[in-house]
Amino acid sequence: MSNMAAIEVLNLYKSFGENQAVQGVSFDVSQGEIFSLLGPNGAGKTTTISMLSCLLRPNEGDARVMGHSIRTDAMGVKSVLGVVPQEIALYEDLTARENLSFWGKMYGLRGLELKKRVGEVLEVIGLLDRANERVGKYSGGMKRRVNIGVSLLHKPKVIYMDEPTVGIDPQSRRSILDSVVALKDQGMTVLYTTHYMEEAQELSNHIAIMDHGKMIACGTHDELVKLVGGQTRIDLTLHMDDGKTIDAWRDIEGVTHVAAENGTIAVLVNDSNIVLPKLFEAATNHSARITSVAIREPNLEAVFLHLTGRALRD
Amino acid sequence: MIRVLDIALKDLLQLSRDFKTFMFLLIMPILFTFLFGYAFGGFGGNESDSRLPVGYLSQDDNWVTDSLHELLTKSEVIRLDENEFRSTADLERLVAEGELAAAIIVPDGYGRAVLKDKTARLTVIADTGTQAWITIEADLLTIAGRLHDAIRTASIIESVDAERMPFKYAFEQSLSAWDEPPIAIKETKSAAIEKAGSNSSAMAHTAPAMMLQFAIAGLLTAAQVIVTERKSRTLQRLLTTATSRIHIVFGHFLAIFFLIFTQFTILIAFGQFALKVDYLRVPAATLLVAFTAALCISALGLFIGIVAKTEEQAIAFSLIPMFVFSGLGGAWVPLEFTGETFQAIGHISPVAWGMDGFENIVARGLGFESVLLSSMALTGYAIFFFLLAVWRLNVTEEK
Ligand SMILES: Nc1ncnc2c1ncn2[C@@H]1O[C@H](COP(=O)(O)OP(=O)(O)O)[C@@H](O)[C@H]1O
Ligand SMILES: [Mg+2]
Numbered sequence: 078m079s080n081m082a083a084i085e086v087l088n089l090y091k092s093f094g095e096n097q098a099v100q101g102v103s104f105d106v107s108q109g110e111i112f113s114l115l116g117p118n119g120a121g122k123t124t125t126i127s128m129l130s131c132l133l134r135p136n137e138g139d140a141r142v143m144g145h146s147i148r149t150d151a152m153g154v155k156s157v158l159g160v161v162p163q164e165i166a167l168y169e170d171l172t173a174r175e176n177l178s179f180w181g182k183m184y185g186l187r188g189l190e191l192k193k194r195v196g197e198v199l200e201v202i203g204l205l206d207r208a209n210e211r212v213g214k215y216s217g218g219m220k221r222r223v224n225i226g227v228s229l230l231h232k233p234k235v236i237y238m239d240e241p242t243v244g245i246d247p248q249s250r251r252s253i254l255d256s257v258v259a260l261k262d263q264g265m266t267v268l269y270t271t272h273y274m275e276e277a278q279e280l281s282n283h284i285a286i287m288d289h290g291k292m293i294a295c296g297t298h299d300e301l302v303k304l305v306g307g308q309t310r311i312d313l314t315l316h317m318d319d320g321k322t323i324d325a326w327r328d329i330e331g332v333t334h335v336a337a338e339n340g341t342i343a344v345l346v347n348d349s350n351i352v353l354p355k356l357f358e359a360a361t362n363h364s365a366r367i368t369s370v371a372i373r374e375p376n377l378e379a380v381f382l383h384l385t386g387r388a389l390r391d
Numbered sequence: 392m393i394r395v396l397d398i399a400l401k402d403l404l405q406l407s408r409d410f411k412t413f414m415f416l417l418i419m420p421i422l423f424t425f426l427f428g429y430a431f432g433g434f435g436g437n438e439s440d441s442r443l444p445v446g447y448l449s450q451d452d453n454w455v456t457d458s459l460h461e462l463l464t465k466s467e468v469i470r471l472d473e474n475e476f477r478s479t480a481d482l483e484r485l486v487a488e489g490e491l492a493a494a495i496i497v498p499d500g501y502g503r504a505v506l507k508d509k510t511a512r513l514t515v516i517a518d519t520g521t522q523a524w525i526t527i528e529a530d531l532l533t534i535a536g537r538l539h540d541a542i543r544t545a546s547i548i549e550s551v552d553a554e555r556m557p558f559k560y561a562f563e564q565s566l567s568a569w570d571e572p573p574i575a576i577k578e579t580k581s582a583a584i585e586k587a588g589s590n591s592s593a594m595a596h597t598a599p600a601m602m603l604q605f606a607i608a609g610l611l612t613a614a615q616v617i618v619t620e621r622k623s624r625t626l627q628r629l630l631t632t633a634t635s636r637i638h639i640v641f642g643h644f645l646a647i648f649f650l651i652f653t654q655f656t657i658l659i660a661f662g663q664f665a666l667k668v669d670y671l672r673v674p675a676a677t678l679l680v681a682f683t684a685a686l687c688i689s690a691l692g693l694f695i696g697i698v699a700k701t702e703e704q705a706i707a708f709s710l711i712p713m714f715v716f717s718g719l720g721g722a723w724v725p726l727e728f729t730g731e732t733f734q735a736i737g738h739i740s741p742v743a744w745g746m747d748g749f750e751n752i753v754a755r756g757l758g759f760e761s762v763l764l765s766s767m768a769l770t771g772y773a774i775f776f777f778l779l780a781v782w783r784l785n786v787t788e789e790k
Contacts, residue, residue: 130631155633166628168401168620170408182397183632211408227628 083108083143083235083266084129090137091124098124100290101138106268106283108234111261113277114270115377116287117389122270123163125287126239129268130160143234159184159228163239163270165220169213173204173223176212177230184231194230201256202226218249225253235266242276254280274377274389286381293384302375308333309349310379311372313342313356318365325359336388343388345379394634398642399649405616406650412612416654420605421661427597427723428666442470443523446482446494446516453502454559458566459538463495468530479516486516493517493527505542541566595669598662599749600722603684603742604713606651610692611709613647617696618705640784643696644777648689655681668753676762680748683769687741690776697783716740725750744768 084106091099099121106112114122127133129140131151139146145153167176177195186194199205202222207215212223221241228236238257242250257280261267271277277284278298285295294301315322326344327335331352334345346352349372360367373379381389406412447463449456463471472491482494496514504511513535517524545562620626629639659677662668670677691712699705717723720742726734737743748765751757 132627132630152633155631158631160628160631162624162628162631164624166624168405168625169623170405171401175404179397179401180628180632183394183629183634185633 081108081144082106082141083110084112084140084268086125086129086138086140088138089125089128089135089140091121091128091133091135098290099128099135102285102287102290102292103138104283104285104292104295106266108266109261109264110282111257111267111269111280113281113284114268114287115272115274115277115284115381115389116270117272117387119289120272120287121290122287123239124290126160126237126268126270129154130158130237131155157234159231159233159236161225161228161236161238161241163241163243165224167212167220167223167227170211172209172211173199173215173226174208176223177226180227181230186231194232198226198229201229203252216246218245221245221249221253225256229260233265235268236260237268237270239270240272241269242271242273272389274381278377284377286377286384288381288385294380298377301377301380305345305375305379305383306347308345308347308375308379308383309372310375310382311344311346311349311353311356311370313344313367313371314340314369315342315360316366316368318360318363322360322363322365325363326356329355329359331355334382334386336382336386338388341388343378343382345382392638394638395642395645398634398639399645402613402616402643402646403649406612406646409612409615412609412650415605415612416609416650417657419608420601420654420658423605424594424598424601424662424666427601428594442466442468443492443527444472444490445469445527446477446485446491447471447473447497448475448477448479448482448494449497450499451497451501453506455502455505455538455542456497458562459497459501459534462534462537466530466534468526479514483516486518492521492523495531505539508543508546537566594662594666595754596725596746596750598658598666598668599746599753600717600742602655602658602662603688603720603745603749604717604722606654606684606688607691607713607716607742608709609651609654610647610688610695610713611706613643613650613692614696614699614705614709615702616646617643617693618699618702622701636784640693640781644689644693647692648685651688651692652681652685655685662753670749670753672756673752673759673762676752676759677749679759679766680745680752680762680769683766683773684741684745684748686773687745687769687776690773690780691741694776694780694783697780697787716742719743721746738768741769741772744772 082105086102086104089099089102090097102121102125104112114125116122124133128135129142129147131147131154135147139148141147142154143157145157147154168179171179174195177198178191181191181195196205199208202225204219204222204226207219212220215223225238225241228238241257242253245253254276257267257269269277269280281298283295283297284301286293286301294304323335323337323342326332326342329352331347332344333347334343336343344352344356353370353372357367378389381387445463447460449460460471463469477485479496482491482496485491486494494516496516498512498514501511501513513531515527515531517527519528541562544565545558548561548565549558620629626639630636659670659681663670692709695705695708695712699708717740719737720726720740721729721737722742726737726743726746729737744765748762748769751761751765755761
């Protein structure tokens, strides 16, 4: 692992009309690490990735990918890059092998080398036996795997993966996460985006948390968790609540954040031993009943709650 | 750049997976050629004889007249339609009704007059305003000229050496010396056929018409490939590789061009050998028209693919110009049958230029130079559509 940054991002801005999708994002990705952009839908992850792959031109700021500027050397950037787009981008009326072969050519591979790499990638993504079926007939998970495989053909130095596990079965998800780690072990630099905090936690060396176009925190998992201090997160579900209980909880001393979403209420507290009885008390006072309680170790979810006051869910 | 080729090959692979492609490019035009061809001219009658029917009535009884008759029977342009019971009035009526292209009446004493080198006239009934007449007139003048010359030559030879060269022998010799006359009237043959309304004239119009019409219809699959590429985000992905927009545009253009040009090649071969439409009479001219027409239609296809937002739009945007351009351009009703104003308006359609080009070769029997204007117009349209496509691309490009 060298010290030189694989990706240096300097104060990127991008707006679509009134909508300021990315507002001053900066971070460095070292060579050979997995770096995650974690944030809810609409945070600006895809827009950032698009700028870093020269598909969108930033309104302000610059970035260097393996030393190539996205502003002045788009072809240089593209030549070191593999991009796995969030949306599956394949020719559905062609087979997996034909797709890989075509994309390999677009990445500059030819002849025997192309053939060899297509075979290798098919093996890696586990589709060697079904390589001659049309992609349109594949399941979502299989398409995802081909979608990733395409970007590996030319063994890029840097690979971007934009939410590669969205909408697939747990088994495919597992195999994709394993392959991301395998890529890192081969020395590739991976920029990974997700809105699942477990993925970011499991995979990444460094994590940048994004929200509303801004980067609100950046560091290793442990560094980020320290941001919430000694706080603990408690997840509760309530029966027969008219909203007053939640308001009451906010006023309890030792409660720093309360966020309700999808029927679960996440509460960030300083000391669960002291606060938990008070939560029950307040619920009883408002004739509501707590139906479940879970005390969680501090995690990225808690960090997001701490920093934004909202839960990180889709 | 090799990427352009790769993209074109990928497109063709995709197109080959879609049955609609073959349907519109080959099956439909062949089907419709038969359908329209039948409607225009029918299949009955003497298919192989495309010569003009010309009535013949001889009132003269002389061996010179017999020679004239023989020459006329051998004509490449005229097919003698003989019926000894017809009167001059009958012939006049038949010509007026268009049953005959013209009628020749050999007056009594014609043969003797020719022999004596006196003024000898054939009576010809014809509508002198028609293309057909110009053809027949030229052929008649040649034949009559041959007869006169042969007789004059024979009498000169006889006067020199009557013993060894009797007049009739000399006459036959000098007549046959003309077996390859220097005047080539053959080329105007087909224009006359049009008036005569025989079967292959219908084909000479219908075959190129359907070919051009369904080349435009064939765009709908090609345009769909481009639309799907954008919708499936593969276009975006292409742009993350070191492939530039211009590679992509030319790749698609090349694929469509190859498709349309192959269609032309197959349909021209089919027309030539199965329908007896004589495309290969001037191969270079046919090639030029097919090439420029394919350029023009491919550029149109590229434009449609870039403008259409959905597959449905791609279909609509291909079928609308197909109907408008084909109808306007005389693919259904030949523009010659319409007025001057409509002909001028019709030439807004590139199909009209394509039709002009092909018909100049297969129906009007003209030479290579006759297709230059059409080819230039088609190339102009090709450039126009191509620039339009590139302009649209730049407008829609997000920055
Ligand atoms: N092409 C676009 N045109 C207009 N708005 C866009 C476009 N792409 C993204 N946005 C907006 O920018 C914001 C960030 O979107 P995105 O980068 O896709 O977020 P994420 O990938 O984190 O879900 C959203 O509000 C989204 O609606
Ligand atoms: Mg996204």
